[in-house]
Amino acid sequence: MSSEPAPPTDRTREPLSRDRVLEAALAMVDVDGLDALSMRKLGQALGVEAMSLYNHVDNKDDLISGIVDRVAAEFTLPDPAGHWREELGRAATSAHESLRNHPWAGFLMMTPDHVGPHRLGFMDAILSVLASSGASAEMVHYAFHALDAHIVGTSLRDVSYTIAPEDEAETARAFVATLPPGRYPHLIAHIEWHAVAGEAEYTEFEFGLKLILDAVERDLGA
Amino acid sequence: MSSEPAPPTDRTREPLSRDRVLEAALAMVDVDGLDALSMRKLGQALGVEAMSLYNHVDNKDDLISGIVDRVAAEFTLPDPAGHWREELGRAATSAHESLRNHPWAGFLMMTPDHVGPHRLGFMDAILSVLASSGASAEMVHYAFHALDAHIVGTSLRDVSYTIAPEDEAETARAFVATLPPGRYPHLIAHIEWHAVAGEAEYTEFEFGLKLILDAVERDLGA
DNA sequence: ACTGTATGCTTACAACGTATACATACGGCG
DNA sequence: CGCCGTATGTATACGTTGTAAGCATACAGT
Numbered sequence: 001m002s003s004e005p006a007p008p009t010d011r012t013r014e015p016l017s018r019d020r021v022l023e024a025a026l027a028m029v030d031v032d033g034l035d036a037l038s039m040r041k042l043g044q045a046l047g048v049e050a051m052s053l054y055n056h057v058d059n060k061d062d063l064i065s066g067i068v069d070r071v072a073a074e075f076t077l078p079d080p081a082g083h084w085r086e087e088l089g090r091a092a093t094s095a096h097e098s099l100r101n102h103p104w105a106g107f108l109m110m111t112p113d114h115v116g117p118h119r120l121g122f123m124d125a126i127l128s129v130l131a132s133s134g135a136s137a138e139m140v141h142y143a144f145h146a147l148d149a150h151i152v153g154t155s156l157r158d159v160s161y162t163i164a165p166e167d168e169a170e171t172a173r174a175f176v177a178t179l180p181p182g183r184y185p186h187l188i189a190h191i192e193w194h195a196v197a198g199e200a201e202y203t204e205f206e207f208g209l210k211l212i213l214d215a216v217e218r219d220l221g222a
Numbered sequence: 223m224s225s226e227p228a229p230p231t232d233r234t235r236e237p238l239s240r241d242r243v244l245e246a247a248l249a250m251v252d253v254d255g256l257d258a259l260s261m262r263k264l265g266q267a268l269g270v271e272a273m274s275l276y277n278h279v280d281n282k283d284d285l286i287s288g289i290v291d292r293v294a295a296e297f298t299l300p301d302p303a304g305h306w307r308e309e310l311g312r313a314a315t316s317a318h319e320s321l322r323n324h325p326w327a328g329f330l331m332m333t334p335d336h337v338g339p340h341r342l343g344f345m346d347a348i349l350s351v352l353a354s355s356g357a358s359a360e361m362v363h364y365a366f367h368a369l370d371a372h373i374v375g376t377s378l379r380d381v382s383y384t385i386a387p388e389d390e391a392e393t394a395r396a397f398v399a400t401l402p403p404g405r406y407p408h409l410i411a412h413i414e415w416h417a418v419a420g421e422a423e424y425t426e427f428e429f430g431l432k433l434i435l436d437a438v439e440r441d442l443g444a
Numbered sequence: 445a446c447t448g449t450a451t452g453c454t455t456a457c458a459a460c461g462t463a464t465a466c467a468t469a470c471g472g473c474g
Numbered sequence: 475c476g477c478c479g480t481a482t483g484t485a486t487a488c489g490t491t492g493t494a495a496g497c498a499t500a501c502a503g504t
Contacts, residue, residue, distance in 0.1 A: 015482075015483090016482080016483085038459075038460065038461085039460080039461065039462080040459080040460075040461090048483070048484090049483065049484055049485080050461085050462085051462075051463095051483075051484070051485085052482075052483045052484070054462075055481075055482055055483070056482095059461080059462075060460095060461065060462090107329065107332070110329070110378045110379070110382060111382050112382045112383055120401070120405075120406050120409060121405075121406070123406070123409050123412075124405075124406040124407070124408045124409040125408075127408035127409060127411070127412055128407075128408045131408060137415070141412065141415055142424070142426060142429040144412065145376075145379070145426040145429075145430075146426065146429060146430045146433070148379065149372065149375040149376045149378075149379050149426070149430065150371065150372070150375065150430075152375055152378075152379075153371035153372065153374055153375020153376070153378070154367075154371045154375070156332045156371075156374075156375070157332070157367070157370065157371050157374075160332060160333050160334045161334055179342070183342075183343075183346075184342050184343070184345070184346040185346070186346045186347075186349035186350045186353060187342060187345050187346040187349060189349070190345075190349050190363065190366065193359070193363055202364070204364060204367040204368065204371070207364040207367075207368060208367075208368045208371065208372075208434075211368070211433045211434065211437055212430075212433065215433055237451075237452095238451080238452085260490080260491065260492085261491080261492065261493080262490085262491080262492090270452075270453090271452070271453055271454080272492085272493085273452075273453070273454080273493075273494095274451075274452045274453070276493075276494095277450075277451055277452070278451090281492075281493075282491095282492065282493090
C-alpha cells in the first residue's frame with residue numbers, strides 16, 4: 001500500500017522536476033547573471049545532460065518565464081482590507097526590493113513575453129486596491145500605469161547604477177575622470193551630489209511613489 | 223594639392239567606415255529587431271565579410287553602443303533660453319518618441335554599458351534646465367531621476383504593449399481569452415478600458431510627466 | 445620605388461539552443 | 475508473474491553565433 005511516489009531505485013539520484021530546474025536556474029542567474037545561464041551549464045549544475053532539461057521545460061524561453069514568475073511570486077500583495085495608500089505603498093516597495101535583489105528580472109518584466117500567473121495576480125491586486133480607493137476610473141487607469149512603469153523603471157535604474165556605498169565616492173570620481181573635462185558640468189555636479197549626499201531622506205523610488213499616490217489622493221475629492 | 227581623401231580607386235566599391243557600419247546596423251535593427259543583428263548578417267548587408275567589420279568596431283558591444291548613441295543623438299535638447307517647463311516637456315517628449323521609434327533602444331539605455339556622448343549631453347542639458355528653474359538642489363536631483371526613469375520606463379512599456387489601434391479591441395479580447403476565467407477581474411476590466419477608451423485625453427506618458435513637472439513647480443515657491 | 449599601415453578575406457574554434465534517435469526504468473494491466 | 479506504454483535521461487548532431495589568428499592587398503609618406 002505504499003502509495004508514495006517511491007524514489008526510483010534509491011541508489012540513483014533524485015529525479016528532476018520543473019521545480020528543481022527552475023530553482024537551480026534562479027540560483028544560477030542570481031549569482032552569475034542572465035547571460036551566464038545556458039542549458040548546458042544548468043544541466044551541469046543539476047548533474048544532468050542539457051537535453052534532459054527539455055523534459056521539464058519547453059525551451060529556454062519557457063525556463064526564463066518560469067524564473068521571472070518566481071520573482072513575481074515574491075511580491076507582497078496589497079491587503080484589500082487595509083488602507084489603500086499604505087497597501088499600495090507596501091506592495092510597490094516590496095516589488096521594487098525584489099527587483100533589486102534579482103537585478104536581471106526587471107529587464108524581463110519589461111517585455112510582454114514573460115508574464116506569468118503571479119505577475120498577473122500582482123497587477124490585479126494593485127488594480128483592485130486602486131479601485132477601492134474611490135478614485136475615478138481615469139485616475140485608476142493612469143495611476144496603475146504610472147506605478148507599473150515607476151516600479152520597473154526605477155528598479156532597472158537602481159540596479160544598473162547602484163554601487164556599494166563605501167565605493168561610491170571613488171567610483172564616481174573614476175567615472176568623472178573618463179569624461180572629457182568641462183563638457184558635462186551639470187552632470188558632474190549631479191554625480192558629486194550622489195557621492196556627498198550618501199544618506200538621503202527619501203530614495204528616488206519613494207519620491208516618485210509619493211508623487212503618484214498624492215495624485216490619487218487629490219482625485220478622491222473630485 | 224588635392225588634399226581630399228581621394229576615392230580609393232573608383233572602380234572598387236566605396237570603403238567601409240565606422241559611420242557606414244553603424245548606419246547599416248541601425249537600419250537592420252530598426253527593421254528586424256535587436257536579435258536579428260549578427261556580425262555576419264551585417265557584413266552581408268554591407269557586401270563584406272563579417273570580420274571586416276572589426277576594423278571599424280571593437281566588437282559587437284561597441285557596435286551596439288554606437289547605434290544606441292545614434293538614437294540618443296536624435297533627442298531634441300532643451301533650449302536653455304526658453305522657459306524651463308516647456309523645454310523639459312519638449313525634450314522629454316522627444317526622447318520618448320525616439321525610443322518608441324526604435325523599440326530596441328530603451329532596453330539598452332537602461333544599462334550603464336552603453337552611455338555615449340549624446341546620451342551624456344542630453345542628461346547634462348536636462349540637469350542644466352532643471353537647475354535654471356530655480357528649484358532646490360534636492361528637487362533638481364529627484365526630478366532628474368524621476369524624469370529619466372519615467373522616460374525610459376514608459377517607453378519600454380509602450381513599446382512592448384502597444385499594438386495597432388485598429389487591432390486593439392481584437393488583440394485585447396484574444397489575450398483575455400487566454401486567461402483563466404474569473405481569476406483576474408480587475409485586470410480584465412483594465413484591458414477592456416484600453417479597448418474602449420482608445421482615444422484618451424492624455425497619454426500615460428504625459429500623465430507622469432505632468433506629475434513630475436508639477437512637483438518642480440510647487441518647489442519654486444519654497 | 446620602397447615600405448609600413450590600414451583594410452579586407454579566409455579559416456578556425458568554442459559555445460550556444462535544440463532536433464532526433466535511442467536507452468532505461470517505471471506503474472498499470474493481463 | 476510478465477508485458478508494455480509512458481516518462482525520463484543520454485548521445486549525437488546541426489546550424490548559428492562572436493571573434494581570434496594569419497594572410498593578402500592596396501594605399502600614403504618617405
